[in-house]
Amino acid sequence: MPQWVEQGFREYAQRMPKLCQLQLIEIAAKKRGKNADTARILRDEAAALQESVPKGALVVALDRRGKHIDTQALASKLQTWVDDSQDIAIMIGGPEGIAPHYLSQIQTKWSLSAMTFAHPVVRVMLAEQLYRAWSINANLPYHRGD
Numbered sequence: 798m799p800q801w802v803e804q805g806f807r808e809y810a811q812r813m814p815k816l817c818q819l820q821l822i823e824i825a826a827k828k829r830g831k832n833a834d835t836a837r838i839l840r841d842e843a844a845a846l847q848e849s850v851p852k853g854a855l856v857v858a859l860d861r862r863g864k865h866i867d868t869q870a871l872a873s874k875l876q877t878w879v880d881d882s883q884d885i886a887i888m889i890g891g892p893e894g895i896a897p898h899y900l901s902q903i904q905t906k907w908s909l910s911a912m913t914f915a916h917p918v919v920r921v922m923l924a925e926q927l928y929r930a931w932s933i934n935a936n937l938p939y940h941r942g943d
Contacts, residue, residue, distance in 0.1 A: 805921035809928040826891045843899035854884040863906030872930040
């Protein structure tokens, strides 16, 4: 990842309290060429994603067809997860997204936007939104919206 992505993610992750620690588990995208077996690549990536999920964690998949969730709703969900001591694994898929067979097994699917974003941008945006949600719950002045 470019240095700005690492710095952006780290900036927001470091702001989070230990209670809401962000941990990044990066799964390298498989090499794709013009004759790549995309179905196999997606299956392999899905297997790696599944293996990376901590035991007992709630899995949330980011998918353009997922439910749109605003910042206030995220803050509410974050507070529920904190209250329940629930670990969360938020999945960001590879260039083709998350394999359909794995995505169909994930109950919670969110869409960050109707637009498509580059994966490095999503990583930073998601970290920022999680920090923003936490700051709302902590009554910090970071969030200036409704």
